[in-house]
Amino acid sequence: MAKNLTTREEDYSKWYNELVVKADLAENSGVRGCMVIKPYGYAIWERMQAELDRMFKETGHQNAYFPLFIPKSYFSKEASHVDGFAKECAVVTHYRLKNAEDGSGIIVDPDAKLEEELIVRPTSETIIWDTYRKWIQSYRDLPLLINQWANVVRWEMRTRLFLRTAEFLWQEGHTAHATKDEAIAEAEQMMNVYSDFVENYMAIPVIKGTKTASERFAGALETYCIEALMQDGKALQAGTSHFLGQNFAKAFDVKFTSKEGELDYVWATSWGVSTRLMGALVMTHSDDNGLVLPPNLAPDQVVIVPIYRNDEEFEAVDKVARDLMKELRSKGIRVKYDNRDTQKPGWKFNEYELKGVPVRIAIGPKDVEKGTVELARRDTLQKEFISNENVVEKVVSLMEEIQNNLYKKAISHRSENTTEVSSYEEFKKVLDTKGGFILAHWDGTAETEEKIKNETKATIRCIPLDGNIVAGTCMVTGNPSQRKVLFARAY
Amino acid sequence: MAKNLTTREEDYSKWYNELVVKADLAENSGVRGCMVIKPYGYAIWERMQAELDRMFKETGHQNAYFPLFIPKSYFSKEASHVDGFAKECAVVTHYRLKNAEDGSGIIVDPDAKLEEELIVRPTSETIIWDTYRKWIQSYRDLPLLINQWANVVRWEMRTRLFLRTAEFLWQEGHTAHATKDEAIAEAEQMMNVYSDFVENYMAIPVIKGTKTASERFAGALETYCIEALMQDGKALQAGTSHFLGQNFAKAFDVKFTSKEGELDYVWATSWGVSTRLMGALVMTHSDDNGLVLPPNLAPDQVVIVPIYRNDEEFEAVDKVARDLMKELRSKGIRVKYDNRDTQKPGWKFNEYELKGVPVRIAIGPKDVEKGTVELARRDTLQKEFISNENVVEKVVSLMEEIQNNLYKKAISHRSENTTEVSSYEEFKKVLDTKGGFILAHWDGTAETEEKIKNETKATIRCIPLDGNIVAGTCMVTGNPSQRKVLFARAY
Known part of the structure; x- marks a missing residue:
């Protein structure tokens, strides 16, 4: 298979960068450190979002949206937070451009300087707790269980697609509670939601634990995390959940009246996962032929490629392919039927291997005669011929089998390492x-x-x-x- | 009904502002011109997003994500675009803060000045067409049908929740085509997708048309739009779709080789709707008692309120309520059962009227005896008693009836005005x-x-x-x- 892909053994880092671009997941943009997430990559991210969002809602959370900009002074209110987050960041200082008087182009209008600089959010604790002050008065307003899907910016000097980018997409949960115990239980619950998601959807085993004091989130009393091991033996932090104590409540003066009529500061958590998970997905399962996607997250779980030399052959193959597509879809399988005549079957085989589609089905005139199809698994690269009567059942069971196989392989790799x-x-x-x-x-x-x-x-x-x-x-x-x-x- | 809401007749503008805040849709933040979209408002926006996203995908579009920042020079490449969009905008000039040496707090680090200023995207044509140059070589790469869900910033001096905010959420479609006709057909198709959505989900009738040259999008050859009429007799532009000709392809040098082997510039469209639609929704249907939501977009289509004086009564009422909730949910109805004992029924009636829940069902001990429930419609404020056997069927038919009634009322209002x-x-x-x-x-x-x-x-x-x-x-x-x-x- 000539993918022109550097192998992992040759250069793991280069393999990763090439694969992310060639499999159409993402690429660098004209803006330093900012990536473009391409449609195929974004489709995987959307599947991740959908599952996580469902899990958040099932645990009682609601989504909301807070401003992109945070006034500089907000960061100074929580002492440890400012050192962690308000340093390498994008700073908005002006609100207008104008045509240069010498006709040299557009320039920043010096008369449009902001009184207070605005920081593009690197994380939203400060702006959210500034808002919670208005939303929380009584124990009746608690717990407040809110999540936000958003873009954030941290000015990184050395960037890598998905793993470290100046702008990235993430979700950030921010919850408020009446008691310390309840907040700790929430932080632990969300760590468990993350590990469920990463293990069962991404097929990546994780170690759950707490961070040491020096590795904690700036402003947290405890940081829970899930840690995964990549194929090259390096670890990747896949998600974090923080117990913030009363730090932000004190910094932003968020108090509530308890059932007993006493006034106290609110207890907080925050938790997040980001497009970094896309990097973890690639680096856990993929191989020298390209991406390997777990069926639970693959935008296309099955691709059907017709093989034919003339219109007559196409007609026969096309009918079998369409019937199969319908049957598989009725079972809830995501199927792509690639009947483009602008590309040859060999090109398509390569393409879908590179893009990690879990199952490929090829149907040629001989298959139609024999009542079979050729079925290839992406994870093991095994091929076999299956009779038409059995193919739907086989594909359905393969979805679970491939998902489990990827997880088991990752577990073995981790044990060995x-x-x-x-x-x-x-x-x-x-x-x-x-x-x-x-x-x-x-x-x-x-x-x-x-x-x-x-x-x-x-x-x-x-x-x-x-x-x-x-x-x-x-x-x-x-x-x-x-x-x-x-x-x-x-x- | 004491909602403490200014009436529309007293002051339509004030009524709107109060309602948006009191119904928990949105509020102003500590950042000038930027709003916080509260959970209830965001839940409505999520329903809009879900329907629109489905419609975009059904017409062959894929989602992707492009950078938040756009280098200043990109704007200068399309002459008319720069005047329209690169003026009142948020400008990032620095990438670091530091502690002031005199201990007075954090300041912008003068040594961390960007070589070229970055603009927070007011719209993404420039960064996207800069990317398309790499993606498009041949007619095989066309059409390219991409949409992005994103936040954008336009530095508005006078802002109003949802209607005009410095930051807002939207989707922006950006497509590339081999022919002029195909691009025009796409722009028209998306105008029709918007009008379908606004009429059938938001229950707002719209007039489809084209903008005059002076009202066109900066850089467009034709702007298609849908225009709605609000209750106060003012119009609101609910969505726009632009035929951009070859302007952006020329500005960013995006050429393709046709089937015949000829090199030509690509034809473009862009189209968008934003959280402004939330404002249109409020101003079309709501009344002096609060929000009125069309069932197709209401986060809760039905709310069930139990009425009781003691545990025994609660048990009887609770059983009927839970059975009804299950049955309604099995029919695909979104039901909230508000059995909180911290609030009285009267408070709840007020609350759900204010929040525009289409149908309210109250169940008391007498209802249990008689085998009935009390059903109230939010749109007409009519109440009636319905026997338990008929309530599910009634609610199912009411969903369509209320949706249609709101649309008809809006049509009448428009005809009269x-x-x-x-x-x-x-x-x-x-x-x-x-x-x-x-x-x-x-x-x-x-x-x-x-x-x-x-x-x-x-x-x-x-x-x-x-x-x-x-x-x-x-x-x-x-x-x-x-x-x-x-x-x-x-x-």
Whole structure:
């Protein structure tokens, strides 16, 4: 298969960049650091959005929309938040352009300077909590469970399609609660919603855990996260959910009267996933032939390609193809029938392999004679002939089979690339030879964490919520450690 | 009904502003000119999005996403476009903030000035056509039928919730075609998609037509539009679809090789509707008691309110209510069961009237005894008792009946407020006494159009596509006129 795609072994990073562009997922734009999400990539994102949105609504959340711009002063209200988010950002300073008097083109009108600069939202806690002050007075107004689908901007210097872009799309949940326990339960619930989604729809296994203090969201008391392992042995944070305590309520003066008539600050959470998930999807399942998509998210689950040399053959093949398409659609399968006469079958086979369509069905004149079709799986690249009576049933069962197979392969890959180490030497050796997740004892201090990061570029991905909790001694300092934590080099 | 709502007669404008806020549709934010779309308002917008998105996909369009920022120089490439859109806009000039050295807070870092300013998109033709240059080489790449759901910013000085805000949400379609005829057909098709949606889902009748040259979109050769009439006799442009000729293809050098091997510039359209439609929805149907929503767009089509004085009564009522809710939901009806014990039935009646829920069902102990429920229509405010056996059927038929009734009422209102005039005197008199749509002869010149606008604040809303085409003489100049055109004062 000549895809002209760099192989993963040759250069994993190059393979990723090429694949994202060639499979029509996204490309760089004329605006530094900003991507164009192409229709095929956007169709996958839309499927992700639809499932997540359903899950959010089933857990009682409503969508709303808050302003793109945040006045500069809002960021100063929450002390730790400003350092985390109000630094590398897009700043709107003027509100008008005009024609230059010398005819050289359009220039910024110096008379149209804003009194206060506006920041293009890097995240919306500040503007949302400024609004919640008006919405929350009593326990009757709580919990307030709101989500927003939006674009955000963080001025990144080195960008990569989906993984790190100046502008990206995401959802951000922002909830307000009467009690600390309820807010913590919400933050944990949303971490679980994310892991359900990533495991069952994206077929990516994740480790659930909490971040160390130094890796927390700016302004959070606890950050819950889900961590996935990519094929190259690097980790990717797939979603985070934050327990914000009363920090934002205090910063924006959001109080409520309890049932007992007492006035208290509100408890908060926020949680988000972004188009970064598209990068995780590509890097978990795809191969040297192109994308491999899990059926639950594939815009087209099945593609039918007709094969013929003349009109007579086309007519016969076309009838079988259309009947099959109808039958499959009636079973809820998303089917594309590519009957374009501008492209040859071989070109189409290549194209749909590159685009990761889970099942390809080819129908030629001989198949019509024999009452069969040729069926090819994208995940295993296996082909077989199936009789017309069995093909619908086969395709339906394949959807689940392929979904499960991708998940199992990813689980195996992760198992093979998760190592428990007991010394710092071993830690560094594993990191440099195979990479992957490394479980090791750590003394719980920010100093040791920083030292490891500086020396190895590995960070603590999370303190896992599950798994054996056995005490030991820190691999670096020898000081006591309550449990092993999860390290990796990460995207 | 004490809604504390200003009546339409007292002050239509004030009534609108109050209603939008009190019915929880939207409110002003701390950012000048930017609104917060509240959950209830956003739920209506989501229903609009879902229907429009389905209609776009059924006509062969795909969604994609393009950058929020547009380099300043892009605007200069299409001469008429720059005057229309690159003036009152949000300009990003810097990409970093820092702590002031004197400790006074965070300031814009003067060392982080962008080489070229970025404009927050007021509309995306320029960035999209800059991208299409890479996507289009051959007739095989055409037509390219793309839509984007996005936020855009136009720096408006006087803003009103939904009707005119600095940031708003919209969709913008951008298509590329091999021939002029095909592009014109596309622009007309999308105008028809819009009118179908606005008439059948929003229950708002519209006049389809084309804009005069001076009212066209900046860069368009023809602008198709749909014009609606609000209750106060002012017109509202509900959607536009533009035939852009080869203007943007030429500005961004987008050429294709035809089947015959010839190189030519691509033909373009763009089309959009925005959250402004929310304003049209409110101003067409609502009354002094609050919102009136057409069933096709109402987030809750039916609300069930239980009435009881004690636990025993609640149990009996609750059972009937839950059974009814299940049955209605099985018929595809969106039902809310408000069994909160924190609010009284009277409060709930008021609340759902204010929020425009099409049908309210109240069930009390006496109803349970008699096997009936009380059913109230929001559009007519009529109430009746219905036996339990008939209520589901009744509600199902009411959905269509209410939808049709709202549309008919709006049609009647428009008929009563559309006047054909033959002199400029009559024109001015009608405008000042009853307003509404006015059909009048116009000589086709921009000068006369401008004079009428300056003297009366009325503009030509469109040159209608349908209706009698009878020649005459211009009401202002007496020069020949091919047909009457549609005037109004407008939002």
